[in-house]
Amino acid sequence: MADVWLVAGLGNPGPGYAANRHNVGQMVLSELASRLGARFSRHKTPNLVAEGRIRPGAAKLVLAAPTTYMNESGRAVAPLLDYLSIAPDRLIVVHDELDIPFDTVRIKNGGGHGGHNGLRDIIKATDSSPFVRVRVGIGRPPGRQDAADFVLKDFSSTEKQSLPSLIADAADAVEAIVEDGLVAAQQRFHAPSP
Template identity: 90%
Template sequence: MADVWLVAGLGNPGPGYAANRHNVGQMVLSELAARMGARFSRHKTPNLVAEGRVRPGGAKLVLAAPTTYMNESGRAVSPLLDYLSIPTDRLIVVHDELDIPFDTVRLKSGGGHGGHNGIRDIIKATDAAPFIRVRVGVGRPPGRQDAADFVLKDFSSVEKQSLPSLVSDAADAVESIVEDGLVAAQQRVHAPAP
């Protein structure tokens, strides 16, 4: 199944969380599904799943939106990897990142969780096997606002103006990883704007 990738978009379930910063990973999944003309349906694992191809004849993407809360993301992602027999080096996790400025996307493989509970749980559930991350910058909370409160709030009205392009950039990054490999995708995504 070398041409199959699992793309997990992290977030919390339910409409009350849908527009939160913490759910930007699931926003990116929705964009990818729309591009592929794919629809999400319930899976036997705790995920909503959609499948499609980046382009005709291209790699197959299995998009997974965990139906667990963020801090239990590993409980959703790990059994789906097993069910599909996909190795962790073919797992791409899309998630919010406080340590990256808003409207910025960064790519990496492996590493620590950086305080992100969803990533922490996936690392634990996959026995720390490295996987690729599409880190979508949501910026730091203003003033003394608690980080946990900040990520559970919706994007500001100013941020919402740029949010569609941020989500699109992150979806482009996923497609680039699958089509061109991580290093080439990093060179493209991390290059300074002209």
């Protein structure tokens, strides 16, 4: 189905995790759903799913918020790819990224998991890694704080001031990939700031 993209926003289920840095992928998904005027509903796969188009005649976006924990993201994403008959090259995974400064969005096609358990499980479950990633920078933990603890904490009060802009930029990146293609989207989001 060439006119359909699956956009998976990674995170952990439940209100206790909703505002964690690790859940920024699902925050971006909520922004996209709002833009599309779409509502999430339970799916037969372990996902909450919403559908819509950026504009009339554009490709359909299927937004998926896995209801599994982060390290089991593949158990949610792979069956939905199969259900929709979509190849992994039509999958966009939106996730938090420690190795990118906070308030930065980067786009990558394929590659390894870089220690991200959600990506690791999706790569394993799909026997593939050539899917597009929208990497939402959350920065490194301060001092000697453990990375696992850092990602499971809410954004700081200072970060929360910029968070809506970061989420909007990441949603813009997803739309740019679908509308303009991967290379054009990368050129836009990787260009140095003026």
